[in-house]
Amino acid sequence: MSSALQILAEDGRLVGPEPDLGAEELIALFGHMLRVRCLDERMLKLQRAGRIGFVGTATGLEASLIGTASALQPEDWLWSGLREGGAAVMRGLPLSEYVAQMYCNANDTAKGRQMCNHFQHKASHYPSWSSVIGTQLPHAVGAAFASRNRGEKVVHAAYCGDGATSSNGFHSALNFAGVWKVPVVFVVVDNGWAISVSSKAQTAATSFAAKAQAYGFEGRDIDGNDVLACRAAMDEATRQARSGGGPTLLVLRTYRMLGHSSSDDPSKYRDAGEVEAWAARDPIQRFETWLVQQGLLTPDARRQREEEIRAEIDAVIHEQEAAPPMALRTLVEDVYEQVPRHLRAQFNAFLRVAEERGDAQPGDGAFPL
């Protein structure tokens, strides 16, 4: 990874320029990274207890997510894949909505229609991702076109994984973005694996960053476990996009420390040695070492902060455990702006059976036809 941009070396030494961030900002970044890890911990616990169905973790990716997304302005957009929920929380997604989404319960803003780990947050411009790999990337390009069309200085950050670089959406998005020179930053979180397929098996190119050249713009390799490098690269890319200089591709070299999801056993396809080597490059540990050296953090600050975060998450979990049942009418709502007659009729026929067997709740009444 010698060619990748690095500011903090693996042992926490500063090997690049001093970050352009104040003490408070640096400590906030650290807190956001801790929150990503704590959320994974708690969600995995809930999954094991059978309270939620599925967790797509970001453990190991904290620097990649927080470093890049923290460079965005509130008016910017973040087009996500599976693992960017922690960045959404940093940008304003309330923890209660995060947890409600994981429960897919009646408090979930998507009304329990999506699988776990498919977050959205309209207020911070974080649209809902489908599940279909790579499809969000052209959306980001079109949305960036719209922003520029209105004369807004808004940047669209389009995130995807290493696997997604093989998708049709990736090619179309980078091609159009290059031709249109729109304000997009593509962020490829190269976490080493697409489920069981090594990122080396996705391309014969030496790096995904090389692909940008073919589309007419710059691609850069970044040490994805170095939060300062991620932040600096994203600062530069967003500055360029905002000032009309067009897109950039950032490739964050990092590692998915856990399984693809809570239902995957990675020991079947990857070496324990590889995992250990990456554990030694832990992004949180690295940043912590530097912050402590700088005197910005005391040695036991992390533990304290983690306890606070865990308590905060646990309180939210407690609250979400008490969510009301999902209204049956959500079955037929939001397909179109108005529930059309044929769906009202289908629902009413279903409701008759549901009432007979006691599945209907008060308020689940029939539609007028």
Added chain:
Amino acid sequence: MSTLTLIQAVNDGLKTAMRGDERVLVLGEDVGPKGGVFLATEGLTSEFGPERCFDTPLSEDGIIGTAIGMAVNGLRPVAEIQFQDFIFPAFDQIVSEAAKLRYRSGGQYTAPMVIRTPYGGGIRGGLYHSQSGEAYFAHTPGLKVVIPSTPHDAKGLLLASIADPDPVLFLEPKALYRSVKGEVPEGDYRVDLSTLRTVRPGKDVTVFCYGAMVPVCERAAQQAAEQGIDCLVVDLRTLTPLDEEGVLEAAKATGRVVTVHEAPRFCGYGAEISALIAENVIEYMEAPIRRVTGFDTPFPNTLEHHYMPDERRVLDAIESVARF
């Protein structure tokens, strides 16, 4: 004979085909060392080597497009699409290319290949890990669409599909992967790609179904029997080519018909069955044909158990046509 789950029968079918014909190979996402996300391809790479069972880059379009090329040039690819929901990036290759190659070349070029993919709900996968897209493909001339519901048929239909001279979309009901077990013969055997299966004989109401709806309809039929309604349950197995004669015979046998599928109703496969019956044997019908289906909505997550037809909804339809 051994007792296998449906997914084990698929695995056994793949191994049998690969042992019997070295042109057969398996490609897809995570089908190699991991053995597929549902383990359908477990042990294939170790037995047959990475030349014959291998992971591809993450592109369904690439998987199907290259599989077509392999098939055109003498191989027998079995491509896995990890979830049927992710087949749409390859829709063009399937519908415009694989399905039409024989026709557009006057029979000079063909694409004998199988696309295997898990489909349907029941695993709390939300709207992109649960869909039933059979109607899109059954509507495509040149393609065969096959759906097993038992381990015996899973293996026998898969072996017939791999041996078939035309492209076959092999839809596997993931809800049944581990929930059904059954006797499966050793070695090679084929289940014909154009005959339905009578699941249970009956004289009062005929229920047409396939995939994961088969056990649901069987249970509904048992409950109906308790009320004295004797149901004939039919597993269609191959949606194209359809056993039209078998369907008409089964419809005539009772004069009362219910069709059941998870997919949305509008332009769904049940509509084809009812049109076929209406056009040919309407004079035998003693009640309107009823369809039990998913809603005409995307597939939900939290409420999936309400979206998918269950015994109660099937029974309701059986009762209504029986009483008519």
